[in-house]
Amino acid sequence: MPAILAKKLGMTQLFLEDGRVERVTVLEAGPCPVTGIRTFDRDGYEAVQLAFGATKEKHLTKPELGHLKKAGASAHRHLVEFRDEAGELQVGETVTVEAFEVGDKVKVAGTSKGKGFQGTIKRHGFASGPKSHGSHNVRAPGSIGASAWPARVMKGIRGPGQMGNERVTQKGLEIVQIDAGQNLLLVRGSVPGPKNGVVEVRTDA
The missing domain is CATH 2.40.30.10 (Translation factors)
Structure with a gap:
């Protein structure tokens, strides 16, 4: 893959x-140098680790630099693992767009x-309330709970929050x-x- x-x-x-x-x-x-290989026998899963974003060595910690130098790669800012069940890549190779x-x-x-804290209309696509005849319920979410049962707000209710x-x-x-x-x-x-x-x-x- x-x-x-x-x-x-x-x-x-x-x-x-x-x-x-x-x-x-x-x-x-x-280009993304291969900086690590995960095997099922050693790690419990198969994956390949790629580096991206060339940067200066002073922007990385010594453990990060040591890991990259062990793989023969220069300083890179980002390391991400991709599942690689085929096991085609090896440490030291470089992945380019030609793949x-x-x-x-x-x-x-x-x-x-x-997008910060947003209401239910922007965040979940709720419909707005009536805008005339003195209505104060234009962008309010409406009722979110019941009375005697369950006497609380159920988990998973779509409400306002970070978007x-x-x-x-x-x-x-x-x-x-x-x-x-x-x-x-x-x-x-x-x-x-x-x-x-x-x-x-x-x-x-």
Whole structure:
């Protein structure tokens, strides 16, 4: 299962040869050195650890630097594990955008934009109340409990609270174009998170 770490650069339009216009998200993907291999015998699961985001050594701790130097990799800010049951990669190799092909279906996971504390209309799509005849129930959530039974508010009630800033996986995205020279992946559709946010790209299999 090809997988890679990427930085979201933003969205743009791409004009294809047949005249169609694709709305795409531009991802700066890799190169990602392989810094660790997890095996079932030793760790209880099979995975590969990739590094992304080259940085200065002073920005990392000594344990982090030691781990990267043991794998023969330079200083990188992000380390993420991907399940790798095939066991195709080895420590010291590098994953690039060339692991993918145009037309591949991928899923992209990232941290969504935080929107702060929001009410039920914005957060859950509740309908608003009547806006005329002196109504004071325009954006209030309404009744949330019962009387004699259960005499409390049941768990899981959709209410106001923090919105966004959570892990989101967008599935069914298609790779429209690959620029190996600049390490760019152009995928059709939107990707979770803000500009310059780090996302995980996997084949959608």
